[in-house]
Amino acid sequence: MYYRIKAQNLAQLYQKAASEFDALPAFAIRKKALEWEPVSYKALYEKGLDLGTALIELGVNARDHVGIFSDNRFEWILADYAVQCCGAADVPRGRDITNAELVYIINHSELAVAFVETEELMQRVLNLKNQLPALREIIVLDESIDVPQGVRKIHDVCKTGQKLRQDGDKRIEKRMQDIKPDDLFTLIYTSGTTGTPKGVMLTHANIMSQIQNLPGQFNCNDRILSVLPIWHVFERLIEMYTISFGGCTFYSSVQHLAEDMRNVEPTFMASAPRIWEKLYERILKKVKSSHWMRQLLFHVAHFLARQYNGSIYYMSNRNLQMRFYPLWERILCMPFYLIRWLIVLPWYGFFNAAVLERIRLGAGGGLKTTISGGGALPFHVDKFFNNVGIPVLEGYGMTETTPVISVREKRNLVVGTVGSPIKETQIKIIDIETSRVLYPNAELPYNGKMQKGEIWVKGPQVMKAYYKEPELTQKTIVDGWLRTGDIGVMTHNNNLKILGRFKATIVLKGGENVEPEPLEMSLQQSPFIENCIVAGQDKKFLGVLIIPSLIDFWQAGFKEKTIQELVKNDIATKIIRNDVRRITSTANGFKKYEQIRYIGYLNDSFKIGQELTNLFKLKRHVIMKKYSKQLSDLFEAEFKK
Amino acid sequence: MEFTTQLLYPIDQALLALMIFVIMLGMGASLTIDDFKAVFRSPKGIFIGFLSQFGFMPFMAFALGYFLKLQPAFAIALILIGCLPGGTTSNMFTYFSRGSVALSISMTTASTVLAIVMMPILLNLYAAGYTAQITAELQAAGSDAVFVIPTANIVTSLILVLVPVVIGMFIRIKWPDWAKTAEDTAGFMGMIVILYLIITAFLRHGTLFLLTPFEVYFGAISVGLIGFLFGFTLARLLGIAPVFQRAISLETGIQNGPLSFAVIILSFNEPVQSQMVWLAILYSTFIVISSSVITLIYRKIGAFDYDIYRNTLIHNRLFGDNYFTHYPKNFLPKRLKKDPSQGNAPAQKRAY
Numbered sequence: 006m007y008y009r010i011k012a013q014n015l016a017q018l019y020q021k022a023a024s025e026f027d028a029l030p031a032f033a034i035r036k037k038a039l040e041w042e043p044v045s046y047k048a049l050y051e052k053g054l055d056l057g058t059a060l061i062e063l064g065v066n067a068r069d070h071v072g073i074f075s076d077n078r079f080e081w082i083l084a085d086y087a088v089q090c091c092g093a094a095d096v097p098r099g100r101d102i103t104n105a106e107l108v109y110i111i112n113h114s115e116l117a118v119a120f121v122e123t124e125e126l127m128q129r130v131l132n133l134k135n136q137l138p139a140l141r142e143i144i145v146l147d148e149s150i151d152v153p154q155g156v157r158k159i160h161d162v163c164k165t166g167q168k169l170r171q172d173g174d175k176r177i178e179k180r181m182q183d184i185k186p187d188d189l190f191t192l193i194y195t196s197g198t199t200g201t202p203k204g205v206m207l208t209h210a211n212i213m214s215q216i217q218n219l220p221g222q223f224n225c226n227d228r229i230l231s232v233l234p235i236w237h238v239f240e241r242l243i244e245m246y247t248i249s250f251g252g253c254t255f256y257s258s259v260q261h262l263a264e265d266m267r268n269v270e271p272t273f274m275a276s277a278p279r280i281w282e283k284l285y286e287r288i289l290k291k292v293k294s295s296h297w298m299r300q301l302l303f304h305v306a307h308f309l310a311r312q313y314n315g316s317i318y319y320m321s322n323r324n325l326q327m328r329f330y331p332l333w334e335r336i337l338c339m340p341f342y343l344i345r346w347l348i349v350l351p352w353y354g355f356f357n358a359a360v361l362e363r364i365r366l367g368a369g370g371g372l373k374t375t376i377s378g379g380g381a382l383p384f385h386v387d388k389f390f391n392n393v394g395i396p397v398l399e400g401y402g403m404t405e406t407t408p409v410i411s412v413r414e415k416r417n418l419v420v421g422t423v424g425s426p427i428k429e430t431q432i433k434i435i436d437i438e439t440s441r442v443l444y445p446n447a448e449l450p451y452n453g454k455m456q457k458g459e460i461w462v463k464g465p466q467v468m469k470a471y472y473k474e475p476e477l478t479q480k481t482i483v484d485g486w487l488r489t490g491d492i493g494v495m496t497h498n499n500n501l502k503i504l505g506r507f508k509a510t511i512v513l514k515g516g517e518n519v520e521p522e523p524l525e526m527s528l529q530q531s532p533f534i535e536n537c538i539v540a541g542q543d544k545k546f547l548g549v550l551i552i553p554s555l556i557d558f559w560q561a562g563f564k565e566k567t568i569q570e571l572v573k574n575d576i577a578t579k580i581i582r583n584d585v586r587r588i589t590s591t592a593n594g595f596k597k598y599e600q601i602r603y604i605g606y607l608n609d610s611f612k613i614g615q616e617l618t619n620l621f622k623l624k625r626h627v628i629m630k631k632y633s634k635q636l637s638d639l640f641e642a643e644f645k646k
Numbered sequence: 647m648e649f650t651t652q653l654l655y656p657i658d659q660a661l662l663a664l665m666i667f668v669i670m671l672g673m674g675a676s677l678t679i680d681d682f683k684a685v686f687r688s689p690k691g692i693f694i695g696f697l698s699q700f701g702f703m704p705f706m707a708f709a710l711g712y713f714l715k716l717q718p719a720f721a722i723a724l725i726l727i728g729c730l731p732g733g734t735t736s737n738m739f740t741y742f743s744r745g746s747v748a749l750s751i752s753m754t755t756a757s758t759v760l761a762i763v764m765m766p767i768l769l770n771l772y773a774a775g776y777t778a779q780i781t782a783e784l785q786a787a788g789s790d791a792v793f794v795i796p797t798a799n800i801v802t803s804l805i806l807v808l809v810p811v812v813i814g815m816f817i818r819i820k821w822p823d824w825a826k827t828a829e830d831t832a833g834f835m836g837m838i839v840i841l842y843l844i845i846t847a848f849l850r851h852g853t854l855f856l857l858t859p860f861e862v863y864f865g866a867i868s869v870g871l872i873g874f875l876f877g878f879t880l881a882r883l884l885g886i887a888p889v890f891q892r893a894i895s896l897e898t899g900i901q902n903g904p905l906s907f908a909v910i911i912l913s914f915n916e917p918v919q920s921q922m923v924w925l926a927i928l929y930s931t932f933i934v935i936s937s938s939v940i941t942l943i944y945r946k947i948g949a950f951d952y953d954i955y956r957n958t959l960i961h962n963r964l965f966g967d968n969y970f971t972h973y974p975k976n977f978l979p980k981r982l983k984k985d986p987s988q989g990n991a992p993a994q995k996r997a998y
Contacts, residue, residue: 028972033964041964225977226957251974255964270960272953298827302834354938355837358738359830371956 007222010249014209015089015190016181018216018248023050026251029225033255034079038264041255044079046248052163053086057177059166060091063142065118067092067180070192072111072119074126076100077235077256080146080159082244084120092180094189096204097236100126101614106202108136110194114204114472118142120159124150131156186210192472193238195404204472207238211407214465215242216249218428220414221374223273225251228371230271232257232280234619238408239378239400243275263287263367270371278382279621281397285386288364306356310392313353316346318420325421326497329451361393368395376400376412380622381503383526384421391420399423401503405487407466411501422500430464433486434495444495451497457504460493461486492520509625514545517598524549524589524599525623531584532557533577536611538628539601540636548603548639550632551581552610572606605639607632658843662907665839667810669904672832673734674814675825677755684752691746691890695732695753698877698898700764704728706876707869708772714861718776718783719921722769722795724865726906726922727929729768731757733902735833739937743944744952745892753897758811762804765909766797780918796913803912807905836904840930847927858924866928870936873899888951888981892944900937903930954982 010025012018022031023046030043065071071088073095075081081097088095096114098106100122107130111119117139121127127145131153134140144157152158170177190209194202219242229247231254233240247254252273257265262280292303318324319342322335365372378400390397396415401423402408411432413424426432434444436458444453467487470478481488492510493503505520512518521539528537528549535554541547553568558577565571572578582604589595611617616628629636707728711721732754740750773795780793818825847854877898881891906926914922954973961971 026974029974030961030965030971039964040966043961043965043969225974226953228957228960268960268964270956296823296827298831302827302830351837351934355833358742359833362742 007224008250009216010251011217012213012249013186014184014188015212015245016092016184018213018245019050019053019086019089020181022046022248022251026225029251030253031248032079032082033253035256035258035261035265038261038268043253046251049083049086052083053090054177055163055166055170056083056087056159057091057166057180058169058174059162060087060093060118061176061180062165062169063118063162065091065093067183068188069093069118070096070114070116070189072114072116072121073097073236074100074102074107074130075120075122075146075236077231077240077258078122078146079256080120080122081235083163084144084146084159089190090177090181092184092188094191096192096194097241098194099234099236099619101619102126103614104129104133106194108133109202110204111137111140113202114192114194115139118144120144120146122146127152127156184209186213187469189469191238191241193236193404203474203477205238205404206469206472207404207407208469211466211468212242212245214429215407215409215427216246218430218465219246219409220412220427221246221273223247223250223252223373227252227272227373228269229254230257230262230265230269230274230369231255232259232262233275233277233379237379237619238404239402240275242407242409243273243376247273266367266369270369272371272373274372274375276375276377276397277379277621278377278386279380281377281382281386281390284368285389288367302356302360306360307389307392309349309353309356310361310394311388312345312349314392316342316349320346322498323417323419324498325419325502327455327494327502329454329497357394364393365395372396374398374415378402378408381522381526383530385530387420391418401491401501403489403491405468405481406462406464406489407468409466410460410462410464410489413500417500419496419498419500422496422502424501425499426462426464426501430462430466432495432501433461433463434458434493435461435488437492454495454497454499457492457494460489460491460501460503462489463487511540511542511547513541513547513598514543517596519547519599524595524601527588527593527595528585531581531588533561533581533584536623538623538625540629540639544640546602547599548605548636549585549601550605550607550628550635550639551585552607553577553581568606568608578604578606603639605635607635658846659911661839661842662911665835666807666904666908668828668835669734669832670807670810671814671817672829672835673754674811674816675818675828675832676734676737677751677811677815678818679815681751681755684748687752691749691886691894692752692756694881694884694886695749695757695877695894695897696760698873698880698894699732699753699757700729700760700768702876702880703869703873703898703901704768704772706872710865710869710872711776714865716861716865717921718779719918720862720865720925722773722776722918723906723910723922723925724869725772726765726769726909727869727901727903727926728772729761729765730901730903730905731761731765732897733900733904734829735836735934735937736897736900738833739896739900739941740893743892743896743941744889744948745896745944746889747893749890749893750897753893757897758808758902761905762801762808765804766795766800769800770795770797784917793918799913800909803909804905806912807908837934840903840927840934843927844931847924854924858928862925863928866925867932867936869929870899870901870933873901874936874940888948889955892948895944896937896940899940900933901929903933906930950979951982954978 010018010021012021026046028045028047031046031049032044033041035041071093073081073084076099085095096110096116098110119140121130121143127143130143144159144162145152146159148158148160186209188209189206190212191207193205195205229252235241244254255269292300372395374396376398382399387397387399398413400409400412402410409427410430411424411426433442434456436443443456443458446453449456463486490506491503492505493501496502505522509521510518511521524539525537528534533554535552537549537551539547539549553571555568558571563577565574585601585604589600613619616624618624704725707724711724734754737747737750737754741747777793777795784791784793817828874895878891878895881894910919910922910926958971961969
């Protein structure tokens with residue numbers, strides 16, 4: 006029943022999908038909540054060939070780069086079909102790209118032809134034209150706008166191509182046959198958390214290996230909801246993966262997500278931690294405002310689900326094994342877990358049916374799995390959804406690895422980890438200071454499991470190189486091993502656990518290494534903390550800059566209109582201070598030196614594109630620069646001593 | 647075996663009464679006027695349901711009692727269970743087995759109303775032999791009492807039990823949010839009380855479980871299982887869609903257990919009451935287990951069909967009623983191609 010197309014490159018995948026799935030809907034475009042327009046595999050492919058032929062006519066050669074600056078929309082995938090089929094590679098970026106980035110990327114990747122989504126973006130590119138000597142053609146995706154002389158509209162271009170093909174133009178078919186596995190399909194410029202954009206060169210071989218190796222069982226009656234930015238390789242992979250089994254991708258957006266989840270009832274989706282955090286908060290809020298009897302039922306159900314799943318995880322060897330569990334201990338403990346399981350079973354059965362099912366319906370009810378990527382999923386959110394029966398699987402990867410390195414599988418689901426490496430993928434853990442291989446290493450106890458170090462990865466998904474950056478490439482890929490820059494360990498049941506970003510590591514004056522990310526993630530569990538950044542490089546103790554969550558303070562009865570006023574209220578700051586102390590206490594697993602001494606406040610939320618990446622990760626260097634004054638004030642007390 | 651000790655203490659009786667009240671309230675809270683109207687919209691399913699619930703089940707219960715040579719009180723209790731209408735739990739199980747919940751609700755509604763007439767008739771019909779036997783036993787023991795099926799009492803108790811159902815429906819209309827809570831609470835209550843009864847029975851009369859003859863267990867378990875099997879087969883033979891097959895199957899096997907307690911306690915006296923209650927407890931316990939298992943099986947078997955059905959439904963919901971989902975050749979198995987309720991068919995042609 007499960008079927009996946011095998012192909013050599015994306016163009017071939019598109020072709021095979023068109024002949025295999027024919028009239029099945031490939032993509033659905035949202036018009037209204039209950040009105041979507043389907044586009045079939047066949048129609049999309051034909052249109053893609055038309056547009057591709059027109060691109061060839063416009064002078065796009067095989068292995069050229071073509072820009073696509075757009076957010077998720079149907080024309081994006083159409084442009085991608087065209088670019089892939091004419092043997093070129095695309096350079097994608099979202100609508101929120103800055104002018105500086107536009108200039109850098111277009112010039113660095115030598116774009117002659119670029120698709121732009123909106124009028125605003127088109128205007129910006131036109132204004133920058135004198136800085137973009139090589140850019141010849143601009144094609145606008147949005148049909149509703151008027152374009153000036155020299156700019157084309159995508160559907161007009163399509164028509165030109167259609168005419169050519171009707172007259173017997175077969176150039177595109179020839180191009181498709183000439184695509185080599187080593188040719189690029191995309192050149193993605195990462196905004197990343199550090200430095201200038203880098204062009205990641207990903208090949209057809211890279212993405213085809215991912216499509217084949219990604220675990221999961223789907224077929225052509227699956228529905229996929231698309232919310233993450235399409236120019237991000239994770240969402241891109243999931244859409245290509247969907248094409249390989251004939252599912253239908255529904256283009257949603259963040260503001261319509263909850264509604265679309267209920268209407269589309271997706272069976273699979275790529276997601277980011279933020280989506281689940283939001284949903285988690287919404288569920289808890291809804292519970293809190295409901296009848297006390299309902300609250301009670303919810304809490305009982307959640308409690309039972311924890312007991313039930315806890316037993317199942319232990320008995321099936323899927324608990325988080327941060328230490329070694331000897332066989333005798335497992336055997337000894339097994340009866341207790343079995344008894345607990347049996348006691349809980351009937352109650353869990355009832356509550357699962359009566360209470361938890363309703364929570365699942367909030368996520369559409371039909372979700373078989375969802376892979377969360379692009380950032381760490383907070384542990385409590387992770388546990389919650391897997392307990393209530395929404396299988397949120399956490400994956401791990403980076404743009405440089407197309408992107409999946411490892412992902413949890415449903416049958417081997419260990420909450421709190423990012424699963425085992427996918428097929429054909431090898432992992433090494435390397436000591437940061439000595440560069441010694443820690444895992445796999447037969448000399449160390451348990452073959453080096455639970456040894457903390459930098460993760461190196463080798464596999465068919467590893468990028469070709471950074472574009473025009475041979476030195477950087479050499480530094481990043483060593484003997485075919487890609488240095489991820491992430492710190493992790495291999496648990497005793499062979500699952501990778503990510504501990505933080507190696508470059509974000511704070512080294513305190515005393516020489517202690519602190520990973521700020523786990524701290525920040527824990528701090529954000531406090532309802533009163535909207536966001537925060539932990540700092541303290543070369544300082545004696547850690548400090549944190551906090552953006553208080555004004556809305557939650559209002560709900561708690563505070564009257565202050567702004568954060569400036571709020572932080573003058575001693576009761577409010579005391580609440581935050583207590584929360585910080587409680588959360589970072591040794592009881593919660595933090596070391597003594599990881600406790601936070603200094604607390605400062607910021608008045609404005611972090612914004613996407615400025616302080617946050619599109620996936621809500623902190624851009625540390627940006628924040629450090631912007632708030633350098635607040636940061637130095639924070640540590641003032643230390644200097645006075 | 648002997649049932650010299652009283653099985654139910656006053657406190658248990660009070661608890662049972664409370665449970666019945668809450669469960670029936672919950673049942674009412676799950677019903678709307680539309681559900682009654684829907685009964686007339688799917689007459690075929692309802693008719694099959696009627697055949698299996700009031701035609702087959704009582705007869706099968708009688709036959710089981712006869713062939714297992716059960717004691718009269720047990721046999722009467724078994725027949726009583728056979729004559730019961732469907733309960734709300736069947737709706738929940740149908741939902742999870744991916745059957746038609748709408749049909750399940752319609753069947754529950756129709757059978758509950760019809761039960762007022764059908765139950766006394768059927769009980770008198772099938773239990774006639776046993777009443778004579780009990781009377782003979784009583785007279786042999788020196789009493790001149792005559793045992794008859796308390797028809798009037800049964801009708802009264804059925805009507806009495808319908809009062810909280812009506813209250814529940816009223817709550818649903820007035821406070822819809824509250825109704826959901828009442829529904830879940832009712833299910834939870836039911837579980838607690840049944841478990842309480844079993845545990846106290848175990849503590850007070852631990853030997854009861856051992857004393858109960860094997861045939862009684864067999865009867866209590868198989869009355870549900872045979873019901874599932876019969877409902878499923880009948881619906882299948884009549885060429886009804888799988889979603890309806892699963893609904894009819896579960897509806898036939900799952901009877902309104904709490905109602906049996908109400909009828910037994912309100913209408914029957916000792917010496918038969920304790921034995922009858924005991925059988926009702928056994929049935930209520932085992933039916934939860936067996937329907938859970940059946941539901942899991944149906945869910946597994948029906949997963950693919952259900953996915954196809956859901957996909958078609960959503961395509962029609964989002965792409966318009968005229969949208970036709972063309973699956974690739976050989977993707978749909980033969981059974982689905984023929985099935986008008988799902989798969990390769992636009993919405994108008996589907997049965998619901």
